[in-house]
Amino acid sequence: MFHQWEQHPHLDRRNRPRTRNGCLTCRRRKVRCDEKRPECGHCSRLQLDCSWQQEDGPRFGIRTKKIRHRQKLQSEQSQPTIEVASASVAAKEGQGTLPADDSSFNQIFNYASFMWDDYPPSLSPTWDTLDLSSSQDLIPWSDTSLAVPSPLDLHFPTSIVSSTTLMERPSKTTIPSPMGSSHVAMGWSESQLADYFARSAAPPILATVETSSRWLWMRKELTSMTSSSRMVKYGVIAFVALELESSGTLEPSTYTQYYQTAKAKLQECLRDICQDRKIILSQLRHILAVLFLLSYIDLLTKDVSNAHANLREGFNTLQMVEMESLSVTEKRLLSWLRLLDARAVSAGGEGLFLTEEDSAINTDLRSPDSAITEIDSGLDDAEAALEDYIMRPAFFFFQKVQLFMGRISKIDPWHRRRGTVEDETEVMLISAAISRDIKSLWLQRPPLMDHAVAGTLAPLLSPALAETITRTMRVYHANYYASFIHLHRVSYKNLPRTTDVLDAMDEIREVTRLILNTPWTYSPPDTSVVSSPTNSTGVGACLPVNMLWPLLMLGVESEDAEERAWIISCIKGMEKVASNARMTAEVLTEVIRQQDETKQRMDIRKVMHDTFDRVFAIV
Numbered sequence: 001m002f003h004q005w006e007q008h009p010h011l012d013r014r015n016r017p018r019t020r021n022g023c024l025t026c027r028r029r030k031v032r033c034d035e036k037r038p039e040c041g042h043c044s045r046l047q048l049d050c051s052w053q054q055e056d057g058p059r060f061g062i063r064t065k066k067i068r069h070r071q072k073l074q075s076e077q078s079q080p081t082i083e084v085a086s087a088s089v090a091a092k093e094g095q096g097t098l099p100a101d102d103s104s105f106n107q108i109f110n111y112a113s114f115m116w117d118d119y120p121p122s123l124s125p126t127w128d129t130l131d132l133s134s135s136q137d138l139i140p141w142s143d144t145s146l147a148v149p150s151p152l153d154l155h156f157p158t159s160i161v162s163s164t165t166l167m168e169r170p171s172k173t174t175i176p177s178p179m180g181s182s183h184v185a186m187g188w189s190e191s192q193l194a195d196y197f198a199r200s201a202a203p204p205i206l207a208t209v210e211t212s213s214r215w216l217w218m219r220k221e222l223t224s225m226t227s228s229s230r231m232v233k234y235g236v237i238a239f240v241a242l243e244l245e246s247s248g249t250l251e252p253s254t255y256t257q258y259y260q261t262a263k264a265k266l267q268e269c270l271r272d273i274c275q276d277r278k279i280i281l282s283q284l285r286h287i288l289a290v291l292f293l294l295s296y297i298d299l300l301t302k303d304v305s306n307a308h309a310n311l312r313e314g315f316n317t318l319q320m321v322e323m324e325s326l327s328v329t330e331k332r333l334l335s336w337l338r339l340l341d342a343r344a345v346s347a348g349g350e351g352l353f354l355t356e357e358d359s360a361i362n363t364d365l366r367s368p369d370s371a372i373t374e375i376d377s378g379l380d381d382a383e384a385a386l387e388d389y390i391m392r393p394a395f396f397f398f399q400k401v402q403l404f405m406g407r408i409s410k411i412d413p414w415h416r417r418r419g420t421v422e423d424e425t426e427v428m429l430i431s432a433a434i435s436r437d438i439k440s441l442w443l444q445r446p447p448l449m450d451h452a453v454a455g456t457l458a459p460l461l462s463p464a465l466a467e468t469i470t471r472t473m474r475v476y477h478a479n480y481y482a483s484f485i486h487l488h489r490v491s492y493k494n495l496p497r498t499t500d501v502l503d504a505m506d507e508i509r510e511v512t513r514l515i516l517n518t519p520w521t522y523s524p525p526d527t528s529v530v531s532s533p534t535n536s537t538g539v540g541a542c543l544p545v546n547m548l549w550p551l552l553m554l555g556v557e558s559e560d561a562e563e564r565a566w567i568i569s570c571i572k573g574m575e576k577v578a579s580n581a582r583m584t585a586e587v588l589t590e591v592i593r594q595q596d597e598t599k600q601r602m603d604i605r606k607v608m609h610d611t612f613d614r615v616f617a618i619v
Contacts, residue, residue, distance in 0.1 A: 198223045204545035204577040213384040229286040231265035235293035288333035302616040304347045315352040342402035343617040345409040354406020393446040398476045404483045431491035478550035481507040485553040508554045545577045555588045
């Protein structure tokens, strides 16, 4: 543990005076810094972000202050040139602003256009909970400017423009990025990208498993991690860069540079853990966070092989610790990884997080979460507290539903041998056990689920809360019944539909129509609209991303031409929140065509390979 001191001769170490000029990271950790710039020994060994006191700090010595003073005079001489250049760029860019609420912020940057889902206004996380400029809580991100060779025009709606422009925010001159590439965002610094993430709504895949207060808390946790972990820092930047690329703000493949850097930092950390297992105690939450970010990026970019590898790394890392010792944050990150694994397993993943004996579900969703009560802007609001209390058993139910996806996928022809009498007999026995467990889970459904699906919560709760709970529980309801169809297609491919399958199709069909036909007063106004066959006016709501899988299961079993067309239009209408919605619609169309020609069920994954020469997860 003292190997970093071996870099200095013994006399140097003995005669080194005690000063207050160490890096901010060591000072916050209350350890003695060796003051080696730009990265001290502690930060280098522990893979921490090494940041230093800004100019003319009150604790600098006399000699240091003189040096800082000379540097300040030199910088002031060149400042007019920089200001002229900045003014020129700002004039070209127009007058954009950073608004004061979540919905306006997402409108400016079109953040919901690719992979984000908005909350109802009454439940939106507040923005001013994070002060990214405060060095007490967070070490400021590097102000490495992000500039593309040819400037890109950002046009902001005039209705949400105020007096402060985006380009008027503190920024510095262009410095080469850590990766040494010019494929970066125009006028954006890494601190601005951090701010971008810190004010975002939950990604669609998390929107139905995290209440507004829980996402607010986890978002703050992730942003805080970026100040102490470089792999999380670059993972977050890669995550944001991927969205910016989709809206044309960044040049293609910009995110890959940050992705690769985050992956390299992760591998360094894992190698250090192999040499010293004690490191995992302080690095586990960082590892789980960056693996979630990287795996989600992989699934969104349809790189399922990398997603499988990242999920495997996460599973292997968790095998080194006791599940009972996980912190609240680590348990939430584990539940997020399980959600991604449930999507990846249908694309050939191993489903390592989807085991029957995984007891973490019982603790990460049922146990009281004292950490959340500390968030002033979250549970001080009685409505947010009530939402969290009501939805907790629903989240537990949905996590159990995700486990069935893993259990069913593991008996398909892509995960085990099939075709012999012995194999099919074994599969039948496993399927019977899964079917019993699915039906048993229904007896454990949340107490309010039946009322939520029926839409009778409005007289009991506030309108915004009733809408949120109703919409979320209907999504869980549809995913539960999709398990019956999934199981039948995997285990009884050549047999006619059972009563369970027919009932499941009716339930998914009905829930989808309820979501589309219900007037969502508090839904975001810019969501896409998809109408049902019974809705002649075409007024509806955008389906949540977690409805993609139930609709796919309904579509491959439906025989009515009008209903098939409606399902395909519903899936295409989800393109705003599901990155591969259009590809999923094309796969469904091809599956239907081949099933009509052959008069038998077709393997969805095989059709993916034949149509796109690859397989992708349904996210």
